Amino acid sequence: MASSDSQLLAFIDRQKVLLARERDAEIERSFLLLSNCGPKVLEQKGLALLGLGIHEVRIGLGGKTLVELERPSAYQSNPIFPPHNLRTGDLARIEANDAAKSKKPVSTDIKESTVQGVVYKVSDTRIVLAVDSEDDLSLPERCRLVKLANSVTYDRMDRAIEQLERTIKGEKDTELTPSIRVLMGMMPPSPKTELEDVTFFDETLNPSQKEAVKFCLESPEVACIHGPPGTGKTHTLIEIIRQLTSTTTIPKRVLVCGASNLSVDNILERLLALPVSNKSSRMKVTRIGHPARVMANQSILEATLDLKAARTDQAALVKDVKSELEMTLGLLSGKGKGVKGRVKGAERKKLWEEVKALRKEYRKREGGIVTSVLNESQVVVATCHSSGGRQLRNQEFDVVIIDEATQAVEAVCWIPIFKAKKLILAGDPMQLPPTVLSLDKRRKKENKGASISKSQVKKTDSSKAKESLAKNAIPAQSDSRKKGGIAGNGSKNDAKPKALVKSNESHPSPPDSGSEDESVSNDSDDGVRSDTVVESNKPRSKIYPLRPSRTLEITLFDRLESMYGPGIKRMLNVQYRMHNQICTFPSRTLYSNKLTSHPSVAEHLLLDLLQTQGVTLTSDEETRKEILGTPVTFFDTAGCEYLERLDGESSSRSSDGDEGSRCNENEATIVKQWVEDLVEAGVGPGCIAVITPYQAQVTLLTSLLRPLYGTTLEIGTVDGMQGREKDAVVISLVRSNDKREVGFLKEKRRLNVAMTRAKRHLCVVGDSSTVMHGGIYLKKWLQWLDENADVRYASLE
Numbered sequence: 001m002a003s004s005d006s007q008l009l010a011f012i013d014r015q016k017v018l019l020a021r022e023r024d025a026e027i028e029r030s031f032l033l034l035s036n037c038g039p040k041v042l043e044q045k046g047l048a049l050l051g052l053g054i055h056e057v058r059i060g061l062g063g064k065t066l067v068e069l070e071r072p073s074a075y076q077s078n079p080i081f082p083p084h085n086l087r088t089g090d091l092a093r094i095e096a097n098d099a100a101k102s103k104k105p106v107s108t109d110i111k112e113s114t115v116q117g118v119v120y121k122v123s124d125t126r127i128v129l130a131v132d133s134e135d136d137l138s139l140p141e142r143c144r145l146v147k148l149a150n151s152v153t154y155d156r157m158d159r160a161i162e163q164l165e166r167t168i169k170g171e172k173d174t175e176l177t178p179s180i181r182v183l184m185g186m187m188p189p190s191p192k193t194e195l196e197d198v199t200f201f202d203e204t205l206n207p208s209q210k211e212a213v214k215f216c217l218e219s220p221e222v223a224c225i226h227g228p229p230g231t232g233k234t235h236t237l238i239e240i241i242r243q244l245t246s247t248t249t250i251p252k253r254v255l256v257c258g259a260s261n262l263s264v265d266n267i268l269e270r271l272l273a274l275p276v277s278n279k280s281s282r283m284k285v286t287r288i289g290h291p292a293r294v295m296a297n298q299s300i301l302e303a304t305l306d307l308k309a310a311r312t313d314q315a316a317l318v319k320d321v322k323s324e325l326e327m328t329l330g331l332l333s334g335k336g337k338g339v340k341g342r343v344k345g346a347e348r349k350k351l352w353e354e355v356k357a358l359r360k361e362y363r364k365r366e367g368g369i370v371t372s373v374l375n376e377s378q379v380v381v382a383t384c385h386s387s388g389g390r391q392l393r394n395q396e397f398d399v400v401i402i403d404e405a406t407q408a409v410e411a412v413c414w415i416p417i418f419k420a421k422k423l424i425l426a427g428d429p430m431q432l433p434p435t436v437l438s439l440d441k442r443r444k445k446e447n448k449g450a451s452i453s454k455s456q457v458k459k460t461d462s463s464k465a466k467e468s469l470a471k472n473a474i475p476a477q478s479d480s481r482k483k484g485g486i487a488g489n490g491s492k493n494d495a496k497p498k499a500l501v502k503s504n505e506s507h508p509s510p511p512d513s514g515s516e517d518e519s520v521s522n523d524s525d526d527g528v529r530s531d532t533v534v535e536s537n538k539p540r541s542k543i544y545p546l547r548p549s550r551t552l553e554i555t556l557f558d559r560l561e562s563m564y565g566p567g568i569k570r571m572l573n574v575q576y577r578m579h580n581q582i583c584t585f586p587s588r589t590l591y592s593n594k595l596t597s598h599p600s601v602a603e604h605l606l607l608d609l610l611q612t613q614g615v616t617l618t619s620d621e622e623t624r625k626e627i628l629g630t631p632v633t634f635f636d637t638a639g640c641e642y643l644e645r646l647d648g649e650s651s652s653r654s655s656d657g658d659e660g661s662r663c664n665e666n667e668a669t670i671v672k673q674w675v676e677d678l679v680e681a682g683v684g685p686g687c688i689a690v691i692t693p694y695q696a697q698v699t700l701l702t703s704l705l706r707p708l709y710g711t712t713l714e715i716g717t718v719d720g721m722q723g724r725e726k727d728a729v730v731i732s733l734v735r736s737n738d739k740r741e742v743g744f745l746k747e748k749r750r751l752n753v754a755m756t757r758a759k760r761h762l763c764v765v766g767d768s769s770t771v772m773h774g775g776i777y778l779k780k781w782l783q784w785l786d787e788n789a790d791v792r793y794a795s796l797e
């Protein structure tokens, strides 16, 4: 059934409401910070840089004025910036750095600000702000830079949704293409145009990858690729791009987008590394985006629009205008060569008029160069957000590919969608959803309410079980801990306290293969049916109508699957990362038991890694062999009374408005000891990552491990590890002793990302008796670990 007008409008209205809410949450967050904190505190939080001076004012791409700031020796003894969170693309403003006011909150009144712009480039000692203003730039001598809420992303998303509305209503020039109609449930996907014989450039693709490539080529309007961890999603996308742009079929023009710079640079890097028979057959690829934001890799930099434009023959045409502009700006800012003091009064006004005219001319000439570079490009690579910039305004493509589509909110995907006739989405709905600020705020409110009512109303059966488990387990554990210790031989069957074995036996068995547990946080609550597990490749006979999304976490990928069923996608089913034992639980519970391990990794262990490095172990090195030969280890802290602490508990809310973060000192000690054991056994710290849900635990672990291993050992939250892998991963779960729903522990997707980062060894430290409200997936995993992993008992030596 095609979406009715009222369904279409309800969907669009809902998107507008959700986007407005998200924008408010972002503004509120930054407003709270700016109005509550003095500049010094903002600098400590990484949101401001104080005591800066203007190094230079020049002109950049787009005729923007680039203001370069530094820490001059007059105000600072060290030219290197303190740690900060000002990144390329962030909105920031330069304001006078008045020392007397440095404790007062900085101004929240935008009008009062001096100069506002976008961070263009960041290094250890310099930061460049790109300013678009046509007005007079009154730059203070001594200044500071303050990060602001960025509205550009929201503006672009709002515009994309408005464009969608006008397109559907027939009010806009944009054509209501078949792919837009399919995306909006106005018509079902057309039957595939069968391709007789596809000759693959990469014959090593596995059958599921080949099927996904073929499916994407054959689908007339929309196709999705579901790539579980390590299954070669990028590999498959590269083949699709090669097929689309090859001359054997009709070459297509492709726009490759992604949710993050990292994802698109990863694709770009692989495209640029493809073998070419001769120079003319090299794929013409251009990367849109700030050169400072793209990967620091020469071949990638060479592919940026900025560098390509600068190398064209016409580049000389803009050079003259640029020099003149820079000279005039130098006069105005008092920073030009040989300029003494600033120009004032009528002369200043006249010079600004000149700047305006020169800038217009510069943009016109530069626009011509940009268009000619882009017109020659077969493949353009950009983030979804930057595809909405001026440079691509009139560019059209045959196909748009969006990687990491399950991490992008739907509205940001619409920015590039309007530029092409066909859409290919790639992602994994079982990994992290997009970050949504407004949702976190609501969840926290709901959790607060839930925690009070639940803990006050009654004790659940599970909490009673936890208590009796803890009572029984303590004496037995202290015995075994004395004997075994952290690297001791406390293997699951011989050293496990009886009380634990019993209680585990009474737990239900792991989730059945092929079905996701009903009680696991149900996506349908969010307005999407929870049939994300692949059932069949056939198109579903019944098509569900378009429904307004409950939250921004519902991605376009989720929604298409919900409307059209699994026939809209193909799943890659061979993973090239994890030891089979690491892969088993996620495969069973999230991927319909369909995820298999490639033989090259199925049995690989840390032991083999060391052998490839020429290390051989003698027969008496039993402990070392045991550590290196075990794919999954579980330190069960049940009954140990390792209670966590809420960081900032006294105030219940930290000054930046966030709920306090949790940490667990004893658990951190266990993690530290295991990392030490791994390193002692020969594993390089660079091959290890420590992952934990809470920032406070990251800080604690960093204080314990940094002095030993420096920055080679990676420590972070799960969000920073998506798309990454390490030979050995240690997860510190930080048990929760209250009944609140807390992000990581509740969300199976986060847990999935954490557990699938490990290649050869996964160690989990946590409490199997933890019963979290809503944390059923976690409980099942811990149960599975208790039954299948090498279980060790925590001991604080």
Ligand SMILES: Nc1ncnc2c1ncn2[C@@H]1O[C@H](COP(=O)(O)OP(=O)(O)OP(=O)(O)O)[C@@H](O)[C@H]1O
Pocket: 204, 205, 206, 209, 227, 228, 229, 230, 231, 232, 233, 234, 235, 236, 576, 577, 722, 723, 724
């Ligand atoms: N057909 C294949 N044959 C051999 N190795 C492969 C094949 N496909 C993928 N790989 C390898 O699997 C690993 C993961 O591939 P890739 O980075 O493309 O996966 P991904 O799905 O994009 O990863 P992520 O889970 O991080 O999103 C890479 O080392 C890649 O070389």
